[in-house]
Amino acid sequence: MIDLVALRKDPEAFAVAWKLRGMDVDVTALVEADTKVRQLKTESENKRSEANAASKSIGQAAREGKDIGEAKEAARLLGEEAKELNEKRESLEKELHDQLLGLPNPCLSDVPHGAGENDNVAGEQWGSVPGFTFAPKPHWELATELDIIDFERGSKMSGSGFVVYKGMGARLNRALINFFLQTLVDEEGYTELNVPLLVRPETMQGTGQLPKFGDQLYHCQEDDLYLIPTAEVPVTNFYANEILDAEQLPCKMTAHTPCFRREAGAAGVGTRGITRVHQFDKVEMVWLTKPEDTEKNLLELRSNAEKLLQKLGLHYRILDLCTGDTGFSAAHTYDLEVWSPGTGTWLEVSSCSTFTDFQSRRAKLRYRPEKGAKPELLYTLNGSGLALPRCLIAILETYQQEDGSIEIPDVLKPFMGLDAIS
RNA sequence: GGAAGGAUGGCAGAGCGGUUGAAUGCGCUGGUCUUGAAAACCAGUAUACCUUUGCAGGUAUCCAGGGUUCGAAUCCCUGUCCUUCCGCCA
Known part of the structure; x- marks a missing residue:
């Protein structure tokens, strides 16, 4: 959520920022509502103050044994008036608050301007397009022939968008999880968390999934719990409503979880195989930081994700998302896209963002800059490290041999216990 | 799932429906004393918001949300969490 006080001070700046995201927001109406609130x-507090004073003198009079009948009636009326005014304020304030919850984070000043994904700025590339002496196959063919992913039985049980990893496929998935976690924990100083996959509505609101994107979430109605679409949700909310000491920052956490996404409206968007599924594994990196240097922190976070791709020897590129394509809660986002030789396309495997204080304000994540100082909102960042299925795709397609077997990247061999899948 | 008990300031822990934002102790901060430290003594020590240039004033907050009342930390209802017991169970 944005800072209402900042909006009050400079509404035009927000209007411009939202315009860059392709939204026309009537900031004047927002400011007017705020003034009215x-x-x-x-008014209601002044009335309440009068009512409190009246009650107090009644208490005094009662102790002195005086008659308080009339005074009681007068005090009751004052109390009622105060209550009425306050209820008016509450409903107006809630209305305003609900509107604010639906407004995205303004982008930082160095985010490229643009209307949509075509305006994203393609940055550096790492590695080069792998060459083949034969026509490389797409992953779904390779996986089916090797019998390491079972698409049909996945949809038999759960519908389209659900798959079963089998044999070496399951092992490769597990190897990647272990490789990611171990690298992040041992080499980058992350703390590993194992978190709940079902969370409350207020937790979803903390990171921005609710109220706006409820239709993308699986919901367990009986218990009013939501299946997480990413580990970002429980990990970022880990310290919600708490005040951290400055020494605890930056706090780097990582977690592997399955991710559940309804992908409503995305059905049939020409994705074969495991590029877009309802359930997939992901390792997520989350940072809680002091507000300063968030762009620098973002680059460092991104480099953690890049390192994983580099170790796997996968060709990738960096995309600097433009204002029109940046996610709702983010202020600046870099996507990492890995090359898929089988389809000749780039696949997003990581999205690294800073959320400034947008999530912190919702989740009440604060820290104390110095001992005895006032608590302030901290900044949150996160990035995938990495999304499993698309890494798996890139590995299968990049390391495929002419005979249909898959060579295992060196860093994964200890986790796989073999050199190739055939 | 059933039964019972609990939730108060950084911590511990009081609190007959009426100057209780809340005793007391500890902790913390400042001061006195001391060569320095400790001890002792004195003073201060929650958060958010609103009004105000400022001084200052006001409102809310004793888990959360409702209710009773002129007045609620205190009484009633609902929810959340914790503890204990029973049942079930990986």
Whole structure:
């Protein structure tokens, strides 16, 4: 959520920022509502103050044994008036608050301007397009022939968009999880968390999935719990409503979880294989930081994800997302896209973002800059490290041999216990 | 799933429905004393918001949300969490 006080001070700046995201927001109406709320607040508080004073003198009079019948009625009326004004304020304030919850984070100043994904800025590439002496196959063919992914039985049990990894496929998936976690923990100083996959509505609101994107989430109605679409949700909310000490920052956490996404509206968007599924594994990196140097932190976070791709020897590129394509809660996002030789396309395997204080304000994530100082909102960042299925795709397609077997990248061999899948 | 008990300031722990934002102790901060430290003594020590240039004033907050009442930390209802017991169970 954005800072209402900042909006009050410079509404035009917000209007411009939202315009860059392709949204026309009536900031004047927002500011007017805010003014009205504060006016009602002052009125109701003054009335409440009168009522409190009246009650107090009744208490005094009662102790002195005086008659308090009339005074009681007067105090009751004052109390009622105060309550009425306050209820008016509350409903207006809630309305305003709900509107604010639906407004995205303004992008940082160095984010490229643009309307949509075509305006994203392609940055550096690492490695080069792998060459083949034969026509490389797409992963779904390789996986089916090797019998390491069972698409049909996945949809038999759960519908389309669900798959079963089998044999060496399951092992490769597990090897990747272990490789990612171990690298992040041992080499980059992350703390590993194993978190709940079902969370409450307020947790979803903390990171921005709710109220706006509820239709993308699986919901367990009986218990009013949501299946997480990413580990970002429980990991970022880990310290929600808490005040951290400055020494605890930056706090780097990582977690492997399955991710559940309804992908409503994305059905049939020409994705074969495991590029877009309803359930997949992902290792996520989350940072809680002090507000300064968030762009620098973002680059470092991104480099952690890049290192994983480099170790796997996968060709990838960096995309600097433009204002029109940056996600709702993010202020600046870099995507990492890996090359898929079988389809000749780039696949997003990591999305690294800073959320400034947008999530912190929702989740009440604060820290104390110095001992005895006032608590302040901290900044949150996160990035995938990495999304499993698309890494798996890139590995199968990049390391495929002419005979249909798959060579295992060196860094994964200890986790696989073999050199090739055939 | 059933039964019972609990949730108060950084921590511990009081609190007959009426100057209780909340005793007391510890902790913390400042001061006195001391060569320095400790001890002792004195003073201060929650958060958010609103009004105000400022001084200052006001409102809310004793898990959360409702209710009773002129007045609620205190009484009633609902929810959340914790503890204990029973049942079930990987």
